[in-house]
Amino acid sequence: MARHPDNDLVPYLRGELPPAERERVARHLEECPDCKQDTELLRDLLGNLAHAIGQPPAVNWARYRAELSEKLEARRRQIVWWRRPMPVALSASLAGVLLLVAVWGGREMSKSGDPIGPDEVLMGQELGLLQDLRTVERLDLLEDLEVIRNLDGLASERQG
Amino acid sequence: MEPADEALCERVARRDEAAFDLLVSRYQERAYRLAWSILRNAEDARDVSQEAFIRLYEMAGSFRGRSKFSTWFYRILVNQCLDHKRKHKWWKLWVRDDDEDRAETLLDRQPAPVNDPVDKLSREETLKALGSAVDRLAPRQRAAVLLRVQEDMATYDIARVLKCSEATVRVHLHRALATLKKTVEKR
Numbered sequence: 001m002a003r004h005p006d007n008d009l010v011p012y013l014r015g016e017l018p019p020a021e022r023e024r025v026a027r028h029l030e031e032c033p034d035c036k037q038d039t040e041l042l043r044d045l046l047g048n049l050a051h052a053i054g055q056p057p058a059v060n061w062a063r064y065r066a067e068l069s070e071k072l073e074a075r076r077r078q079i080v081w082w083r084r085p086m087p088v089a090l091s092a093s094l095a096g097v098l099l100l101v102a103v104w105g106g107r108e109m110s111k112s113g114d115p116i117g118p119d120e121v122l123m124g125q126e127l128g129l130l131q132d133l134r135t136v137e138r139l140d141l142l143e144d145l146e147v148i149r150n151l152d153g154l155a156s157e158r159q160g
Numbered sequence: 161m162e163p164a165d166e167a168l169c170e171r172v173a174r175r176d177e178a179a180f181d182l183l184v185s186r187y188q189e190r191a192y193r194l195a196w197s198i199l200r201n202a203e204d205a206r207d208v209s210q211e212a213f214i215r216l217y218e219m220a221g222s223f224r225g226r227s228k229f230s231t232w233f234y235r236i237l238v239n240q241c242l243d244h245k246r247k248h249k250w251w252k253l254w255v256r257d258d259d260e261d262r263a264e265t266l267l268d269r270q271p272a273p274v275n276d277p278v279d280k281l282s283r284e285e286t287l288k289a290l291g292s293a294v295d296r297l298a299p300r301q302r303a304a305v306l307l308r309v310q311e312d313m314a315t316y317d318i319a320r321v322l323k324c325s326e327a328t329v330r331v332h333l334h335r336a337l338a339t340l341k342k343t344v345e346k347r
Contacts, residue, residue, distance in 0.1 A: 007330035010308070011330060014315075016314055016316075038341075041341055045337060045344065046308075046337075048344075052288075052291040053197055053294060053306065056192060056193050056196035057196075057202045059202075064192075065184065068184065068213055071211075072213075075218070
């Protein structure tokens with residue numbers, strides 16, 4: 001015997017099954033007394049359930065509709081408030097605060113030391129100096145003209 | 161001729177208040193009844209069904225007409241009910257209403273009447289026990305049973321409301337009714 005069509009019994013009772021499935025279930029019920037009894041019990045049960053569930057307490061529908069209108073209006077106000085045009089005074093205040101932050105922020109940055117300007121970076125890239133940190137660290141020596149004039153002498157003293 | 165629900169919903173999307181009022185009139189009783197059947201509390205049922213109508217108003221533009229309006233609206237409503245139950249689940253752990261359980265226990269403890277009661281009394285007891293048993297079903301099983309029994313919905317539509325397959329709906333119904341059957345057989 002084919003497997004019991006437990007999940008199909010309710011749609012079968014409602015006449016929802018496609019013809020082939022309905023035929024399959026009907027044949028099974030003829031052959032399986034347990035499923036046939038189950039189907040009858042289900043039919044009774046479904047009939048009783050509508051009464052068993054009962055009816056809800058009565059509602060004052062005028063009040064229900066009034067409450068619904070109030071809640072809907074409150075929801076509309078909730079959505080719309082942030083879309084309203086901002087008052088001019090508030091806009092001006094906000095703009096002022098933003099400007100202050102920008103200026104203050106810029107000053108704080110400049111206090112942190114001389115930033116490397118773009119010229120220095122370009123020069124370093126051209127000369128390949130940035131690859132030699134020790135050279136870069138001593139670039140200020142180029143400003144000492146005495147050192148420059150005596151470079152050859154300094155080099156030979158070292159070797160000697 | 162009265163406009164169809166789907167046409168009214170399109171008008172609600174264009175903020176036609178009269179169309180919204182008409183839809184609410186058509187569905188308010190069913191929405192309240194279904195919410196009450198799931199939640200078993202009149203105040204919650206009122207609040208949740210009203211919230212479902214507000215969602216309908218907000219989301220009318222997203223209704224594409226791929227399903228019936230009733231299916232689409234019941235999905236909103238059932239989701240609201242299930243969300244409400246989830247939110248209040250922790251609270252109910254502490255404030256569980258045991259009245260129903262207690263009542264059934266008391267009933268079970270009553271000595272069997274000497275004279276067998278008339279069929280009507282026995283049927284009333286059976287129905288009461290069945291109603292209690294429905295309340296104890298898992299939320300989605302209960303929703304499937306209620307949509308079938310109260311709203312006379314087809315399996316296909318129940319599947320659309322619960323956002324699952326038809327096979328899953330059949331399983332929900334089978335398990336729910338198997339549980340309910342045991343309640344009846346115990347009597």
